[in-house]
Amino acid sequence: MNGTKELTKAIEEITEVAKGFGLDFYPMRYEVCPADIIYTFGAYGMPTRFTHWSFGKQFHKMKLQYDLGLSQIYELVINSDPCYAFLLNTNSLIQNKLIIAHVLAHCDFFKNNIRFSNTRKDMVESMTATAERIAHYEIVHGKEEVESFLDAILSIQEHIDPSIIRFKLPPKTEDDTGAADSHKKRGEYDDLWNLDQREKQAQSKKTKRQKKIPPSPEKDLLLFIEEYSRELEDWQRDVLTMMREEMLYFWPQLETKVMNEGWASYWHQRIMRKLDLTSSETLEYAKLNAGVVQPSRTSINPYYLGIKIFEDIEERYNNPTEEMIRNGCEPNKGRDKIFEVREMESDISFIRNYLTKELVAKEDMYLFEKKGRDYRITEKDYVQIRDQLVSQRVNGGFPYITVENGDYLRNGELYLRHGYEDIELDIKYLEHVLPYIYQLWGRSVHLETVIEGKETLYSYDGKEMHKQRI
């Protein structure tokens, strides 16, 4: 217990400064842990999460990098009330100071950003319960069985609908009313176009008048499978529900990575400047800080990009242009503005609205692509860069998949569609995922996407993978 007193004193001071800046956070629980525990939590995303070999693999990888001195996690913070923060027991006091300042800003973000408004704040306990239940199912149904089911769900776990407001799926037994509505919606004279087909249609309407599942394309693949799969047993449905809950909880973190890290870095810098540090402490802090917010040639460091945008916003709203003043901006309101931004935006809107042309030029950002064996810079245009960053963040960076039909070919087959937007899917991976979906759905699974400019349908029927142009 070296330096708990010092640490407590430092936390007290930092908390005071943070409050003075207007940060608004949950009560904090700081846990000092050894490295392997921190890395366990890092791998699982939560200390109490269920067990699965993929977490073990991740843990091993992260721990190895730590042991080799390649990377280090200093801190971990959990979106909960009270908010848990885990500190590495080998951290120096100055490292801890930076981390505490950083963590308080994360916590402020969790508490105030709109995307987090629906996340459960008791997730630590809830995940404990989930883990226990899954462990219980392992005893009842066998480890292999449960593991194979978890493998399948994990392969598609990101395909949920994280909308803040969402409508319920229609219950299974509901009669079709949707078709009639869609009929009405058509234009007044539309029926003129197909007068001669009318009779035919009327005929087919009668027989075809069956519910369509889902009534409109459904984004929430997990929920859809949970509701409509005829394959699942009760315990599997239970596991599916719990895992979807966990994903819903993690989702806002995927959606706000740039903002969240930027916000935390912005504040740890401001708070550290207020502290009374010795010169050697200042030096150590500066090194640490430089390591965290460091640009990269081959990727975007969310810490760096985030803090730069926040600083840019503050700067511009402190010194508004005439046009901004005409639109109602008052000078020196930069701080207020960034607090507003941290509340209202997610990464997509954050980048889209606040990454300016000047900032892109100043930070020397570019697009690069694989050309032959090399990755080369191909574009330096502001709009392209911004849009690329935005599109990378759409749907948390995952391809957008919707359920089009749960009764494809009137045979209960599942028809999925990839909303193609100029980036192709990894086919090798897709061909491994479809069998997983088949395992969950119990009947043939189809996925429509675009490969080399042509619409292509991948199907898996339980035995073989088929690929056909549409």
Added chain:
Amino acid sequence: MSNEQEHNFVVSQENWSLHRKGYQDQQRHNEKIKDAIKKNLPDLVSEENIIMSNGKDMVKIPIRSLDEYKIRYNYEKSKHVGQGNGDSEVGDVVARAPGDGQQAGAGNGKKAGDNPGQDYYESEVSIAEIEEALFKELELPNLQEKEKSEIITEKVEFNDVRKKGLMGNVDKKRTILTALKRNAREGKAQITPIYNDDLRFKTWNEVIRHDSKAVVLAMMDTSASMGAFEKYIARSFFFWMNRFLKTKYESVEFEFIAHHTEAKVVTEEAFFSKGESGGTICSSAYYKALEVIEEKYHPSRYNIYPFHFSDGENISSDNKTCIELVHQLMEKSNMFGYGEVNGYNRYSTLLNAYKAIKHPKFKHYVLKEKADVYHAMKSFFQKTAERV
């Protein structure tokens, strides 16, 4: 130990030593790797990377069942954003495609590898791991106790400590430790004085070891009909056989006998690469083998393993002699193995003749494809050698 503050925060440091979840799941992951190796043994055994690596290094083998598959974008076909120092221009190279390993991406020290698509997962498997899985299923049949008169090596090992001995062999560390302890008992925290009674000496023991030696007489038909595929199969087989025998014997030697119509002893390199033309007379190889045994490898000192790989084509008139010679060879050796690489189910004169041999030391196997190397190993070195 925690203390509530007016600011509503708690600092605590608990004992986490029982929190083993990460290690447990890591263990499970390792089990899965082992399992995958076992399941893929037939493919792994004939994996080119391994055979050509001379068995020294780790080999990268994609273990497919351990990837965490997701629906994801094709990293190579999409655009990415990066940042330069202020002087980047269109056309600059920012990275190379990972030829081996990953590019040194991202100075983002906090969370490594959070860019999807850059995470090419290929499990590194050491040959030792594959061996462990493979050899678990194998056993040497007909192990014979060679006469004890075989080479005995006497070695001197310093593996004992005594109170009396030569001053030159004094064990300083132990002596000091003893002195320390004795002084401590007397209430003094110091090394000196050191009494005679504290002295400790390293002492040796004589170790007698029985040397066991094996020799493999690798015979192969190098006539025109043996192509690259056939040779590769033979090569893979001998590779694993060598490693397997090494786990059983202290030294394993190889003699490579190449033959077409006549046989000669060649180097390993020539054995696997050179092709010759002409017909095939297998008995020539067996004569050579007997000759080599006579010259260099006396059966009383060596465990002899003649193995013959061929495509089964032999001049029919030669078959009778072959059977005769095989019997002679078996008298001198632990077992005789005949591997026929026959991917197209050709009619094989030699195998037909050999089918008549009923002898516990005689084993044969027909290899049709790469994966059969594994099955051949299993058949030759069966665990319970009951089936003959």
